[in-house]
Amino acid sequence: MSLSPAEVWKRLLDRARQELPDQTFQAWLEPTEALSIEGSTIFVGAPDQFTADWNDSKHAELLSSYAPIVLGHPLSVAFRVHEERKKRSQMDFFVAPPPTSAKPLQPQNGISSPPLSVRYTFDLFVIGKSNELAAAAAHAVSQAPGKVYNPLFIYGDTGIGKTHLMQAVAHETLLRSPSTRIMYVGTEQFMNELISSMLDRTGPEFRRRYRETDLLLIDDVQFLKGRKEATQEEFFHTFNALYEAGRQIVLTSDRPPSEIAGLEARLVSRFQWGMVADIGLPDFEHRVAILKQKAQVDRLELTIPDDVIHFIAEHVRSNVRELEGSIIKLLAYASLKHKDITVDVAREALRDKLRAIEGLEPDSSATLTILTIQQAVAKEWGVTVDGLRSKTRTKNLTTPRQIAMYLARELLATQLVEIGNAFGGRDHSTVIHSLEKVQDGISADPQLKARINRIRGMLETFNFRPLPTVERISVS
Numbered sequence: 113m114s115l116s117p118a119e120v121w122k123r124l125l126d127r128a129r130q131e132l133p134d135q136t137f138q139a140w141l142e143p144t145e146a147l148s149i150e151g152s153t154i155f156v157g158a159p160d161q162f163t164a165d166w167n168d169s170k171h172a173e174l175l176s177s178y179a180p181i182v183l184g185h186p187l188s189v190a191f192r193v194h195e196e197r198k199k200r201s202q203m204d205f206f207v208a209p210p211p212t213s214a215k216p217l218q219p220q221n222g223i224s225s226p227p228l229s230v231r232y233t234f235d236l237f238v239i240g241k242s243n244e245l246a247a248a249a250a251h252a253v254s255q256a257p258g259k260v261y262n263p264l265f266i267y268g269d270t271g272i273g274k275t276h277l278m279q280a281v282a283h284e285t286l287l288r289s290p291s292t293r294i295m296y297v298g299t300e301q302f303m304n305e306l307i308s309s310m311l312d313r314t315g316p317e318f319r320r321r322y323r324e325t326d327l328l329l330i331d332d333v334q335f336l337k338g339r340k341e342a343t344q345e346e347f348f349h350t351f352n353a354l355y356e357a358g359r360q361i362v363l364t365s366d367r368p369p370s371e372i373a374g375l376e377a378r379l380v381s382r383f384q385w386g387m388v389a390d391i392g393l394p395d396f397e398h399r400v401a402i403l404k405q406k407a408q409v410d411r412l413e414l415t416i417p418d419d420v421i422h423f424i425a426e427h428v429r430s431n432v433r434e435l436e437g438s439i440i441k442l443l444a445y446a447s448l449k450h451k452d453i454t455v456d457v458a459r460e461a462l463r464d465k466l467r468a469i470e471g472l473e474p475d476s477s478a479t480l481t482i483l484t485i486q487q488a489v490a491k492e493w494g495v496t497v498d499g500l501r502s503k504t505r506t507k508n509l510t511t512p513r514q515i516a517m518y519l520a521r522e523l524l525a526t527q528l529v530e531i532g533n534a535f536g537g538r539d540h541s542t543v544i545h546s547l548e549k550v551q552d553g554i555s556a557d558p559q560l561k562a563r564i565n566r567i568r569g570m571l572e573t574f575n576f577r578p579l580p581t582v583e584r585i586s587v588s
Contacts, residue, residue: 121146164191232279240398246389254284257360261387268391271431274364295325299335323353337374392508399425429494489516514546
């Protein structure tokens with residue numbers, strides 16, 4: 113009696129389970145499913161293209177070699193993506209879709225917005241200290257579009273969840289009111305469509321398409337800076353038309369409205385009418401929560417131990433995308449090497465990423481500078497050097513900025529004017545206030561003192577003559 117594809121595949125998997133590490137089997141072969149047998153080949157479905165390609169290159173030949181043993185005849189193994197999953201992105205390998213399917217955005221006058229990602233819902237957004245205000249505002253907007261926080265302006269560095277929250281508003285709005293007309297575009301697309309409407313003389317259709325929508329979502333409005341007058345003019349009138357009609361506008365940017373150079377004052381003013389909410393880089397606990405959620409939704413709890421999650425969270429601090437990329441690289445590396453996932457394996461797999469993150473190993477010729485101090489403090493607090501130099505005054509940047517100023521004064525005896533210039537042109541009184549703030553913090557908070565001393569100890573390995581250690585320094 114001939115075996116069904118499922119029975120054949122089960123026999124091959126049973127053999128593979130005996131030969132491969134548990135983590136490798138669970139991560140790469142357990143999510144697969146037999147599709148069909150055609151001639152001397154069994155076609156096996158994988159959850160996404162990444163998994164299919166990986167299994168084809170790393171496991172197909174091995175599995176085929178089991179066929180004469182467990183089946184009694186040769187059989188080739190080939191992997192392909194399930195038909196219904198072909199539209200999913202590669203990163204979805206690590207994020208399961210929500211239980212309710214997302215409604216695609218309907219074309220308006222023949223032109224459709226980019227589809228919403230099924231990953232970008234409120235259910236899959238991990239809330240922490242760095243994003244709780246923005247998340248609360250986005251949720252409030254989704255419950256009553258056009259009534260509160262209009263416009264909603266969300267800003268922060270790349271890869272920390274701005275687009276996720278923006279699309280979550282759209283998903284929730286569609287669930288509550290499926291007939292809602294939604295337009296989701298990037299600023300570049302808005303500009304390109306405007307130019308096309310000028311060339312094709314379809315300006316009225318362009319304006320109607322944008323101004324008759326119920327919910328307008330525009331990503332990366334910082335790209336409006338320096339645009340020609342016509343682009344900002346059209347954006348201004350579109351904004352006014354929607355706002356006056358009580359329709360919701362959600363915008364994202366990598367900086368607050370007041371810091372978008374070259375943006376007309378009237379647009380800056382309108383962007384600030386509603387709620388301006390920032391998203392900072394996640395702290396350690398938040399990063400752990402993000403990694404654990406991804407492990408949970410993809411049933412990888414047993415594959416990635418907690419100590420490995422903590423290791424990744426401790427060393428990968430830049431943004432959520434880097435966290436996701438680290439998980440992908442770790443699983444691929446462990447499978448290639450046929451090793452269980454441990455902290456040591458994670459250190460091997462992510463060595464290039466960790467070296468790039470650290471980037472502060474001094475050599476005999478290395479000299480301590482204000483930039484070096486800024487890099488060390490930025491790494492410790494999980495922010496960027498540009499953030500320390502920016503005018504942004506959010507707490508996640510203010511504290512490390514003040515500490516970097518303090519260390520520049522303490523270790524290099526830098527003049528107050530020079531410190532101010534190195535941190536975005538701040539004045540003498542601001543620097544004095546920052547130094548006093550850190551001094552008070554050291555006296556009141558032993559953990560902060562220990563953290564600053566740890567950075568100081570690392571910086572003292574550079575080529576310079578350290579000043580005597582003191583609890584308080586002169587700020588005059």
